[in-house]
Amino acid sequence: DSGVTQTPKHLITATGQRVTLRCSPRSGDLSVYWYQQSLDQGLQFLIQYYNGEERAKGNILERFSAQQFPDLHSELNLSSLELGDSALYFCASSAITSSGNTIYFGEGSWLTVV
Amino acid sequence: QKEVEQDPGPLSVPEGAIVSLNCTYSNSAFQYFMWYRQYSRKGPELLMYTYSSGNKEDGRFTAQVDKSSKYISLFIRDSQPSDSATYLCALGGQFYFGTGTSLTVIP
Helix, strand or coil, X not given: CCCCEEECCEEEECCCCCEEEEEECCCCCCEEEEEEEECCCEEEEEEEEECXXXXXXXXXXXXXXXXXXXXXXXXXXXXXXXXXXXXXXXXXXXEEECCEEEEXXXXXXXEEEC | CXXXXXXXXXXXXXXXXXXXXXXEECCXXXXXXXXEEECCCCCCEEEEEEECCEEEEEXXXXXXXXXXXXXXXXXXXXXXXXXXXXXXXXXXXCCEECXXXXXXXXX
C-alpha cells in the first residue's frame, strides 16, 4: 500500500458526460501528480500540483482540469467525455527520500466511456 | 519523436535467466533516470533511481545509464516468477515514461 488513495476505483459513464476523480496523497506529501495510462499511449503525465499551486503541465486536454485543495487532496475533472478517454488514471504524490524525489502511485481509477 | 522509447515486448524468459530491459531517449538534458515495476492493475512502484551516467546495483537489479548513447538499461539477475510484471523507464523528473515492457518469468 503506497498510502495514496484514489476514488472511485472503477467508473463507467457515457460519452459527453463529466466525471470527477479524487485523490488523497500520502500524509505530509505536498506534491500531487496525475497520469493517464492507456494501452496505446503508455503512462502520460497530465499535471502536477504543489501545495495548492499548479507546478507543471503535461499532455492534459482542455476538457480536463484539476485542482488541489487546502487539505492537499486533489481532484481531476474530465468533461465532454469521449470513447478515447477510457483509460486508467493514476494519482501520485512525492517525497524526498534516499533515492531522490520518489513518486508513490495510487491504485488508479479505471474509467470506461461507453 | 517521443521523449523516450521502450520496446513493449512481451518478453518471456525461464526462471533464473538474466533479463535486459532497455530504453532510449532523445533529450540529452535528462539527468534523472528511474525504473518502475507495475504489476497487473496496480500502480507503478519505484524500483531503481540513478543520477547521470554509470551503474547502480540493488540486489538482483542493476540500472545502467549511458548518456553518450542516450540509452538506459535494467538488468535482472536470477529472474524469479515474482518478477513477472511490466517495467517502465522514467526520465525528466518523472514526467516522461516509456510505454513499458511486459516480462513473464516462467518457472
